[in-house]
Amino acid sequence: MRTHDADVIIAGAGMAGSTLALALASAGLKPLLVDPQPFDSQLAPSFDGRSSAIAYSSFRQWRTLGAGEALAPHAQRIEQILVTDGKAPGASASGPSAFFLRFDSSEIADRSDGEPLGYLIENRQIRAALSATVLAQNITVLAPVAASGLEVDAGGATVILTDGRRLSAPLVVSAEGRQSVLRKAAGIGDIGWGYGQSGVVATVRMQRPHEGVAHEYFLPNGPFAILPLTDNRASLVWTETTKAAEALRQASPEAFHSHLMRRFGDFLGTVEMAGPTFIYPLSLSLAERLTAPRLALIGDAAHGVHPIAGQGLNLGLKDAAALAEVLAEALRNGEDIGSDVVLERYARWRRFDNVTNALAFDSFVRLFSNDNRLLRLARGIGLAAVNRIAPARRFFMHEAGGGVGDLPILLRGGAL
Numbered sequence: 001m002r003t004h005d006a007d008v009i010i011a012g013a014g015m016a017g018s019t020l021a022l023a024l025a026s027a028g029l030k031p032l033l034v035d036p037q038p039f040d041s042q043l044a045p046s047f048d049g050r051s052s053a054i055a056y057s058s059f060r061q062w063r064t065l066g067a068g069e070a071l072a073p074h075a076q077r078i079e080q081i082l083v084t085d086g087k088a089p090g091a092s093a094s095g096p097s098a099f100f101l102r103f104d105s106s107e108i109a110d111r112s113d114g115e116p117l118g119y120l121i122e123n124r125q126i127r128a129a130l131s132a133t134v135l136a137q138n139i140t141v142l143a144p145v146a147a148s149g150l151e152v153d154a155g156g157a158t159v160i161l162t163d164g165r166r167l168s169a170p171l172v173v174s175a176e177g178r179q180s181v182l183r184k185a186a187g188i189g190d191i192g193w194g195y196g197q198s199g200v201v202a203t204v205r206m207q208r209p210h211e212g213v214a215h216e217y218f219l220p221n222g223p224f225a226i227l228p229l230t231d232n233r234a235s236l237v238w239t240e241t242t243k244a245a246e247a248l249r250q251a252s253p254e255a256f257h258s259h260l261m262r263r264f265g266d267f268l269g270t271v272e273m274a275g276p277t278f279i280y281p282l283s284l285s286l287a288e289r290l291t292a293p294r295l296a297l298i299g300d301a302a303h304g305v306h307p308i309a310g311q312g313l314n315l316g317l318k319d320a321a322a323l324a325e326v327l328a329e330a331l332r333n334g335e336d337i338g339s340d341v342v343l344e345r346y347a348r349w350r351r352f353d354n355v356t357n358a359l360a361f362d363s364f365v366r367l368f369s370n371d372n373r374l375l376r377l378a379r380g381i382g383l384a385a386v387n388r389i390a391p392a393r394r395f396f397m398h399e400a401g402g403g404v405g406d407l408p409i410l411l412r413g414g415a416l
């Protein structure tokens with residue numbers, strides 16, 4: 001019998017990869033993480049200026065895996081979400097838009113155990129909490145070094161690293177993000193397209209309390225979201241055409257602030273920048289398959305989606321929970337965890353949800369980043385209809401909170 005370096009080698013120690021490592025360790029498996037970024041550098045404020053809306057079910061998983069305590073002081077409860085379809089931003093328009101949608105956590109309190117609609121957390125705080133938990137559990141992290149190739153035979157898979165080392169395991173997981181090297185090495189193609197849009201991301205501090213309310217305005221160039229953070233700050237995700245975003249990147253701080261205030265409005269008093277501005281080009285990418293012999297894809301390596309619904313990472317965390325559950329069960333049954341039959345169970349579980357969500361977000365982008373009068377009317381009627389029908393509102397809230405569908409145990413708050 002061949003000895004391996006680990007049960008599962010995970011290429012990519014980002015948020016999805018680290019979560020998978022913790023989930024596997026909780027099930028008695030031995031994971032090993034590999035990443036070209038030194039683990040510490042991921043924690044710097046300049047590394048990733050984004051914040052993530054985390055579904056309440058995703059947060060349950062982190063609690064179960066031991067990262068909840070470190071995350072709690074940085075997690076802002078989202079109590080309400082207000083969606084406005086406006087030609088002018090709702091916040092600064094003279095009156096409220098005729099069409100709006102209002103989600104309130106109190107409406108689903110019976111089924112979500114009083115949890116909020118979700119939590120808003122800065123990515124650097126998520127990375128810090130996950131990396132501290134990974135290190136506390138003595139999970140091996142090889143960094144900085146990247147995976148550069150994959151060889152597979154009947155007994156296992158070998159990952160070739162950029163420094164020439166070769167590591168073997170029964171299973172390899174790519175959590176490498178959109179440019180996954182191992183996905184390509186395994187011959188899995190991907191489909192996708194650009195949106196001609198970029199997300200301008202900035203953190204601001206407001207004068208008046210945000211009270212846990214998230215706002216999303218659908219403007220002709222794309223959505224403008226004000227997402228509440230702890231310490232009365234907010235993360236802005238301001239979608240613009242790539243050209244306009246580039247002009248914003250070049251703008252002086254004063255010009256940037258004045259453009260920002262035209263969209264933000266003055267309903268939260270004065271607004272100050274509380275960190276650097278980041279620009280992310282937006283595109284869709286979907287892997288043609290979730291698995292290849294002795295390889296599984298999770299997170300953005302499998303599906304990179306538009307941030308319009310704040311669900312990209314949540315999908316990746318669901319992949320991690322589902323894969324860990326499948327592998328834990330295979331281990332209990334004495335199966336080969338890298339075998340095709342085990343991997344097919346994972347692919348079957350996640351394939352449909354990933355593809356339907358990616359395409360739903362794609363349709364939202366097309367429907368909402370558009371100034372066509374007919375489309376504006378149709379979506380206004382749609383928003384108003386959903387707003388009037390309480391079960392429809394509750395459905396969308398549970399969907400966004402990750403509380404519906406065939407949920408992995410970890411997302412239900414249980415342990416493996």
Ligand SMILES: Cc1cc2nc3c(=O)[nH]c(=O)nc-3n(C[C@H](O)[C@H](O)[C@H](O)COP(=O)(O)OP(=O)(O)OC[C@H]3O[C@@H](n4cnc5c(N)ncnc54)[C@H](O)[C@@H]3O)c2cc1C
Nearest residue numbers: 012014015016053147176177199299300310311312313314
């Ligand atoms: C503007 C914006 C806002 C967003 N907001 C939200 C939100 O509110 N909620 C939400 O759920 N999602 C959101 N998302 C999506 C979310 O950020 C991504 O889905 C998430 O970061 C993907 O995580 P990941 O771990 O799969 O990949 P990544 O974060 O891309 O991590 C990949 C890791 O793999 C490493 N790596 C790369 N190549 C290799 C290699 N060859 N070998 C080993 N390691 C490698 C990288 O160094 C990195 O650490 C947003 C996205 C954008 C652009």
